[in-house]
Amino acid sequence: MIKVALVGTGNVSEHLKRAISKTSEIEVVQVLNSRNEDLSKSLKKIGRQLPDIYIIAVSDDAIPSVSQHFSHTEKLVVHTSGSVPMDALPKQMRKGVIYPLQTLSKAEKVNFKDVPLCIEASQEDDLELLRKLGQAISDQVFEISSEKRKYLHLAAVFVNNFTNHLYSIGAEICKEQQLPFTMLHPLIKETARKIKFLSPEDAQTGPARRNDTGTMQRHMELLNNEKDKTLYRLLSDSIKDSYGKKL
Template identity: 50%
Template sequence: MIRLSIIGSGNVAQHLIKAFIKSEAVEIVQVFSRKKEVLFPIIDPSKIISAFADLKRADLYIIAVSDDAIAEVSQQLPFQNRLVVHTSGAAPIDTLDSKNRRGVFYPLQTFSKNKTVDFSTIPMCLEAENTIDFDLLEKTAKSISKAVFAIDSEQRKALHVAAVFVNNFTNHLYQIGKDICDEHRVPFKVLKPLIKETAEKINALEPIDAQTGPAKRNDSGTIEAHLALLSNENQKNIYKILTQSIQNNGKKL
């Protein structure tokens, strides 16, 4: 059985704890959290610690904290030559202190505290400095997910940027859509079937083949009418940029 400890208590840490608790191949030795009470509903309080000096030996230590805190946390670990990984999509492997063996255990998904996720479908992007450590990460990942990939730091950085476009930016566009609906007293729920169909379409078509709308058709009359309707300059600028991007898509430079 793989013995691991998790350092952190945020969204990613909490979802990992819940996933590993269900795994028969993994034992959570400890969870480090400055605020123990946050984790009381999730794991046995006797496993929660708040001092690095209390960390017991484990096969793997997963640092699940904000990107800016990874280096500092890894430097504070009171041991050497053990396998320590972070869960960031953007931070390179060498963000971790070199006194320990280093790796990355990145679940490519958006996490919210009150939203349950099916970890078996989440892509796990792994990186390690040697084959033995990678094999351990792979076994750990496969205990909770059916989608495991070897992804180096440069590839992961590109994936993270792509994820910002398809997730964070897309969600922001949902908010703009809701703002427009609210301004004109239209219920946003009218758009939800369209949002669902657009997302599901990607399972059958390439994005370029799924593209529709006035920009794709070069329907200048509709585009001008939309711009005239928008009262918010930021919304107008975003509309223009995205319209131009769609129209330029596929053109040779």
């Protein structure tokens, strides 16, 4: 049995707790509030049920200060961030990372088995421990260095945060025209589904892909703010560049 203490009570902590509760090999022995004063009290009381791993699931900014509380433990301490390197944890500690590459919110159930987990550790046996933990809750466990992980996080910003912003612009256009945004739902779903069997490069369609300057010009005229016009032009240029068609 691997004993885990979760530090932090946010989305990632909550999802890890739920996923772990479904396994028989791992147990959450404690969930610690990450506020510094509460944490130092809790750690004094933690006593008997000492965990094998502390998982610090807090915001990126809070990792350095929260992890300081663990600088004297002999146990493995990991964080869960995509963009923070492992070495942001205090020196001379057994340390690692377990980063779930998924957008997680408390209200939403996800099938954690499908969530890719990126693991990293400073020692080989700790990597094994994380692999055991990871494989108990997910079918997708990858050993990823801090260096590579930051690129994954960057790619995730493009396909998740930026994509969602394009959905927002689509929703805004619909709203202004009193059209239901739900009309675009099947298209959004299919666009995402396509990548399973077609590379995004091969799946690319649209006015910019065929260098249809007439349609692009008319679209620019329909947009009623400079911000969206600039985005439209830049994204279209970027598509044209990718396919070797410069205006």
